[in-house]
Amino acid sequence: MSGAGSLMNITLRPWPAPKKEELGPQHLLQQVEQLANERGHLRNVTEKSLQDEITSGKDVSEGAKDESDEKKEKKEVYSKEERLQDVFRMQQEMSNHMEWAKFAANNAVDLISLALSSDPNKRSLASFSHTFRVEGLTQGLPFGSFGISKENHDQHVRKPDELQSLQEYEQRQELVSKGARMEALDVATDEILKAAKKLEREVRRETKYWQEIVSISDKGWPIQRVRQNARNIPFAVRYGLPEASNHFKARGLAPLRMDKDGSIILDPTLALKPKTLRVRVREYGKITGTSSLAIESGMNSTAIEKTIQLARDSLFEEELYHEMRLEARHLLPYGVFYRDSVIHVEASGVDSRHRSKMLLIDCIPREDDSQSKQSHSNDWLARNVAEGLRLLLAHEHSMRLHRRSQLPPPLTGQQQEHPSPSLLRTLLAVFRHLEGVDSLYDYLEKTSKTLESAGINVQLDTTRELSWANLAESLQSSSKKGVSATDQLLELFLKPFGGRATLTLTSSNVRQPEALSVSTRTVIGPPTFGREHRLILPSSVATELGLFQQSKFTSVEETTSYLDSILSLHIAHRQLKTEFFSRAVIKGSDARITIRTKDAKKEPTGEQDIMVRLQQGELEVTAISAANIQEEELDTEQSYTWTDRKGEMPLVDKVKSWVG
Structure with missing residues (x-):
């Protein structure tokens, strides 16, 4: 009895499993899923259902099941189609069980996540299933709508001192809350004042900045x-x-x-x-x-x-x-x-x-x-x-x-060159041109005055730059559209400069005056690379004197020297030849003419060589007598010079005074 009595107080418990065999949360979840797959929904697993299965023999070991299955297989032979149907049926049942298990697990997870969502720190959309997020949260279901709490329903009557302490505690809490609210209001007021002052500074700062921006824009700056x-x-x-x-x-x-x-x-x-x-x-x-x-x-x-x-x-x-x-x-x-x-x-x-x-x-x-x-x-x-x-x-x-606004040129494989603007070239061209034409025109003006003082009728017409002289006409007749008059005027400075001087020589026996012109072209670049003077003689003068009608020179000295020789030849071979036609003889190609002299009875008695030399605006005429009056006497020589100032007598009268 003693032994039996001692066994009445014994509680049978499973032997504690070692730590290695203990099931963790993950393994326990796997076991639950496996049980759900084998038994269906967990709601049908009860103590009574398990006892019935034991009584009906459903808990037979796997070995016994295998033996019974082998016997059934020996007894029953299924066809291939029946076996395939059984396989499909079992596969459909397994998929249904898995879907139900997944549905139950998702519901459990959603329920736990919804209960935990009452805490803002534990809210996470990733903890909910996709179906619940779509059908629940997006449809307006709020977080924390499901909660779990533990309540104590036992009646507890507090003591008077405990109630008094609780009331005092509540009063202190209320005072503390009021003080905290007042402090928070003071802090909020200070922050609002600081924000207002900061906003005022920012407004003033932005206003001043925008005023200066508008001022800059009003001045025309982009x-x-x-x-x-x-x-x-x-x-x-x-x-x-x-x-x-x-x-x-x-x-x-x-x-x-x-x-x-x-x-x-x-x-x-x-x-x-x-x-x-x-x-x-x-x-x-x-x-x-x-x-x-x-x-x-x-x-x-x-x-x-x-x-x-x-x-x-x-x-x-x-x-x-x-x-x-x-x-x-x-x-x-x-x-x-x-x-x-x-x-x-x-x-x-x-x-x-x-x-x-x-x-x-x-x-x-x-x-x-x-x-x-x-x-x-x-x-x-x-x-x-x-x-x-x-x-x-x-x-x-x-x-x-202007060039960018025009139609672009056709596309080519060669890269277009963008030459540098012509600045120093234009400056050099202006200096060279003005220096050349001014020096040349000074010489022509001095020469024309000298010839006029010698009684030779000449007319001089000079133009320093042809484009400047015809500026108004060129601007009116310009075909460039979209180019202002100022740009058209400045465009003339980038072109070659050209000046022209015309010296007209008149003669008594020539109906039409003969014009001798000098054109000056200046360009710092091809094809001239500097200044060029082109002298054009009248065709009659060039034919009579045996000279080229056009001649080119690169310097003013060469041009003036050639003009001196041309005008000297013209005076000697044309002017004096015309005046002393019957007595004048030209014996050479230089500016020399031989005139037979007369005595008081107007009879030819000898010859005088008249030499004409024009140089740098001075006209010098020299008469040399070749007649030997006495053997001891040398040849006699007479000369006279005209300058740009008025002379005493004309050239023809002076020569007549020498030759009679």
Whole structure:
């Protein structure tokens, strides 16, 4: 009995499994899924259902089942179609069981996730199934709509001191909550005031910035948005010229940064010291003229618009100097060279005996006052040269825009060349042309006055530049559309210069006057590469004197020397021959004529050689007698000279006084 009594208090429990064999949450979930697949839904698994299965023998071991199955197989032989149907049926049952198990598991997971979603820190859409997210959450089902709580239904009567302590605790909690709310309201008020002050500062800052932006835009400067760093630098100003070369076009954009007070901070490219082109005239080693601009005071207090304008002018001046420096490399034969950051240009011309005048071109800061101790006699020349170069570069920009607006040329495999603008070439052409035509026309004017003082009727008509003389007509009849009159005028300077002088010689026995013309063409480039003088003689004069009708010369000295010989021959062989026709004889090809002399009775007694020499505006006539009156006497010689001032008597009268 004692042993049996002791066994009454014994509880049978499964032997604790070792830690290696303990099932974790993941393994337990696998076991539940396997049980659901084998038994169907877990709701049908009860103690009674298990006991019935044991009684009916459904819990037979696998070995016994296999033996019974083998016996059945021996007893029953199924066909192939029946076996396939059994396989399909079992597969359908397995898939149904798996779907039900998946559905149950998803429901369990969704239920647990919905219960946990009451805590905001544990909310996660990934913990819900796809079906629940689509059919539940997206349809308006809120988080935390299902909760689990543990309640204690036991009645508990508190003691009076415990109730008093709870009331005191609640009062303290209420006071603390009120204090916390008041403190929070104070903090919120302070934050709102700070935000209001900050907003006011931002409004003032933005207002000032936009006022300066509008002011810049009203002055005509193009404003554009900046994509990069748009928060701190929302806008930029395009102060460079749109048709500048690529290097200077990229430098023509400056961002407009905003300072703390809303004013615009100058970009480093705008804050640099502005530069200007300086042209100096040097004569005999001394500077006699300069074109640098006057110093502007108060650069620190200059408005932003003025600063942008100075930056634009400085960029234009730098581009002008850069283009001329590139062009100077190809003009060394014309007296142009680059040395010590200064471009040297000979301005006296190639025909001058003393090349004493030189142009010095460089780019300096605007506030440079190095010209204070220099002479200013040639300031007008330096200023005109500087302004002319600026106009030529501005004209090149305008023509680039005009060319871009035209229809493009056909596409080719060859890359189109973009030649540099003709700046120094145009300057050299102007100096060479004016120097040549002025020197030549001075000679012609002096010569015509000398001939008139000698009694020879001549008329001189000179034109320094034909295109300038016909400027109004050429502008009116121009066929270029879209090109302004200023650009058409400047375009004339880029073409070859041409001047013309006409010297008309009149004679008493010639009905139509004979005109001798000299055309001057100047171009620094092919095909002339300099200046060319073309002399055209009248056909009758060229035939009679045995000369070419057209002759070309490259210098004024050659042209004037040839004109002296032509006019000397014309006076001797045409003027004197016509006047002393019966007594005059031409014995050579030089400017000499032989005239028979007469005594008082008007009878020929001898001969006089009349030599005519015209040189540099002075006409000299010499008479040489070849008759020997006595053997001891030498040949007698008489001469007379006419200049551009009025002479005492005409040439014919003077010769008549010698030959009778």
